[in-house]
Amino acid sequence: MIALNIQSPRPHPARAFFHSEHILTRNSHMKIGFLGTGTIATAVVQALAPLGHQITVSERSAANAAMLNAAYENVVVASNADVAAAADVLFLGLMPDIARELLPALTFREGQRVISFIADLPLSEVQSLIGPATAESLVLPFPAIAQTRSPLIAFPQSDLVSDIFATHDVFNMKTEAEFRAMLSAQAVLSPVVQMLLTASDWAADKGAEATKAQDFLRSLIAANLSASPLTPLLQSLSTEGGYNARLHAHMDKADSFNDLKSGLDAL
Numbered sequence: 001m002i003a004l005n006i007q008s009p010r011p012h013p014a015r016a017f018f019h020s021e022h023i024l025t026r027n028s029h030m031k032i033g034f035l036g037t038g039t040i041a042t043a044v045v046q047a048l049a050p051l052g053h054q055i056t057v058s059e060r061s062a063a064n065a066a067m068l069n070a071a072y073e074n075v076v077v078a079s080n081a082d083v084a085a086a087a088d089v090l091f092l093g094l095m096p097d098i099a100r101e102l103l104p105a106l107t108f109r110e111g112q113r114v115i116s117f118i119a120d121l122p123l124s125e126v127q128s129l130i131g132p133a134t135a136e137s138l139v140l141p142f143p144a145i146a147q148t149r150s151p152l153i154a155f156p157q158s159d160l161v162s163d164i165f166a167t168h169d170v171f172n173m174k175t176e177a178e179f180r181a182m183l184s185a186q187a188v189l190s191p192v193v194q195m196l197l198t199a200s201d202w203a204a205d206k207g208a209e210a211t212k213a214q215d216f217l218r219s220l221i222a223a224n225l226s227a228s229p230l231t232p233l234l235q236s237l238s239t240e241g242g243y244n245a246r247l248h249a250h251m252d253k254a255d256s257f258n259d260l261k262s263g264l265d266a267l
Contacts, residue, residue: 029053030164033087035080035102037061039143040117041093042068046146048164049075056086060094081106089160090133092116092126099129108133113160115139119183122176123155137161140183153186155179184267188260196221 032048034041034057041057042064049055049072056078057065065077084090084106092099092114099118103126108114112133116126119140127135137158144150145168154161155173162170173179200213224233237244251257 031086031088032056033083033090034058034093035060035083035090036093036098036117037064037068038093040141041091043143043146044091044093044117044141045075046071047150047168054086056083058083084108088112089164090114090130092118094118096121099126103129106130115158115161115164117141138179140186141165142186142189153179153182184264187264187267191260192221 029052031054034045034055037045037057038061042061045055045057045068049068052074055068055072055075057068057075058080059065059077060080068075069077078086080102088111090108090112092103094102096118099121108130110132112130113136114126114130114133115136116123116138117140118126119138123135123138126138137154137156137160139161140153142150142152145152149168151169151171152161152165153171153173155176155178157172157174162172171182173182196214196217200208200210200217203213204210227233228236238248239245
């Protein structure tokens with residue numbers, strides 16, 4: 001689903017989850033830590049901080065950490081060791097090699113639950129690095145989560161993840177193979193954005209106002225993808241001789257869609 005800041009968040013579902021032998025309701029304010037404050041982790045902090053959680057972020061990506069601390073009174077910056085000590089729920093937003101080097105040097109405790117954003121580090125390996133804490137789930141958020149309701153993919157399914165991200169769309173993967181397939185498939189987002197930029201730039205060269213062209217195409221894609229499953233949408237855009245059908249035929253003849261499959265296979 002593509003959203004353009006036009007949807008109101010859904011209310012939290014009325015449920016509770018177990019955490020460190022206590023039951024936390026959807027209204028509970030948790031002690032959350034972030035090791036790494038890159039683009040994705042920063043966006044997740046921006047999504048969670050307004051909910052009132054007590055959040056501690058690491059000094060990595062110092063500019064992002066400082067920005068978050070300045071923007072939210074419930075976000076503090078600390079050393080990696082202090083982040084790990086303060087958090088009941090710990091998010092990992094590190095590169096795999098950094099995680100392998102950093103995590104064994106930190107102290108974790110039983111009852112801590114760890115959610116990893118490190119797609120290329122298997123959860124079993126995360127578990128070996130953070131014991132006696134529990135590696136809860138691999139989760140892939142997207143930058144839009146900072147501004148609007150956004151999809152995430154998660155493996156394995158976790159009530160904790162579903163509760164923390166209750167105002168978003170968590171797509172739980174049943175197997176690691178499904179997670180890996182979706183991890184690659186989501187990479188279509190960047191080429192789609194590039195296609196929209198190319199089309200809007202082309203329209204601007206032909207006389208359209210550049211910002212208007214971008215806004216229109218974003219709205220066009222968001223509205224149509226949100227309103228219909230993909231196959232019937234494609235069928236509805238396939239009127240013989242129409243602009244969409246003619247461009248689709250041009251790209252098909254250029255083998256663009258098979259090239260996309262080859263690119264996905266190569267990831």
